[in-house]
Amino acid sequence: MSHRNARLTVFGRRLLVERVLSGRPVAHVAAEMGVSRPTAYKWVRRWREEGGGGLHDRSSRPHRTPHRTRAVVEARVCDLRHSRKLGPARIGPVLGLPASTVHRILTRHGLNRLAWLDRPTGTVIRRYERERPGELIHVDVKKLGRIPDGGGHKALGREAGRPIRGMGFDYVHSAVDDHSRLAYSEIHPDEKVTTCAGFLTRAAAFFHTHGITRIERVLTDNAWAYRKGLAWKATLAELGATGKLTRPYRPQTNGKVERFNRTLLDEWAYLQPYTTNEQRTAALNTFLHTYNYHRGHTALGGKPPITRVNNPPGQYT
Structure with a gap:
């Protein structure tokens, strides 16, 4: 992954080097690629010294x-946080440090959230996050209006794109692993018991191919299919998993998949004004690949979910 403001990707740098090595003047190639001559010389030099690996970004x-x-002062800051549960504004005067410096130290050591500390012992805990992949899978369904041919109101405006009676809905079934945030989604015409059960079977197969070989628990809302559905319960039994239900009217209990649904809307469903329902459906796989393999997740230290999965297969590009 290139730096945010980098002019060239790794592919562009390789292309630049190839053009220079073909005998063309560096100044001409730099102008074509939209970079300065010193930058062009830098990438050519790195390639000659390190080969293809030299074209990748280095840590800044x-x-x-x-x-x-x-280090001794940082240790004192951490000790006050553990023992007395003090915040930056109170630790700062004790040690003669600005509160902003104390906050950076606490963040560096993973102590910036007091809710992550066990009150009696001061031990760092991550509430609402399971310790291993597969320990808990969050499942939910997001209902979306289907897009008529030619586009809906997002493409044509409110008046021209008024909903057409009888267009119906797409039901996006999603499963998110609590520990890794690895996600799997499918689009179906309903949320009946057999549909939900079939989705769970395929989601389990997806997780299995990515190293999550066992699903221990599945958390859902209180929809009838999850509470009473025999096919759903049979699928849980086949997987050796236990079904869990959220508290009524408390969607935050299923927060991992609820937050994923919001990302799903922002970065897929409403990303652009699709002109057909098929166009939006086809874009789902691209979004899922980006989300799982490339999109940095704030709760994972800016890394994608696949980095937290056991034994990820192959290379991901």
Whole structure:
């Protein structure tokens, strides 16, 4: 992954090197690629010294940070956080540090959220996150209006794109692993028991191919299919999983998949004004691949979900 403001990707840098090695002037190639001559020379030099690996980004972190807070002071900050549960505004005056510096230290050591600490012992815990993949899978269904041919109101405007009677809905079934956030989705015309059960079977197969070989528990809302459906219960039994229901009227209990649904809307369903329902459906797989393999997740330290899965197969590009 390139730096956010980088002019060239790794592919572009390789293309630049190939053009220079073909005998063309560096100045001409740099102008074509939209970079300066020093930048072009830099990538050519790195390629000659390191080969293809030299075209990848290096960390911009400095080799030395002479003004960083001393380790003994950081340890004291952490100790006050553990023992007295103090925040930056109170730790700062005790140690003679700005509150902003204390906050950076706590963030660096994963102590910036007091809710992540066990009150009696001060031990760091991550509430609402399971310890291993497959321990808990969140499942939910998102209902979306189907798009008529030519586009709906997002493509044509409110007046021209008024809903057509009888167009119906798409039901997006999604499953999200609590620990890794690895996600799987399918689009169906309903949310009946047999549909939900079939989706769970295929979701389990998807997780299995990515190293999550066992699903222990499945968390859902209180829809009839999950509470009473015999096919759903049979599928859980086949997987050796236990079904769990959220508290009534408490969707935040199923927060992982609820948050995924919001991302699903922002980065797939409403990403662009689709002109047909088939066009939106076809874009789902691309979104899922990006989400699982490339999109940085804030709860995972900016890394994609696949980095937290046991034994990820192959190379992901």
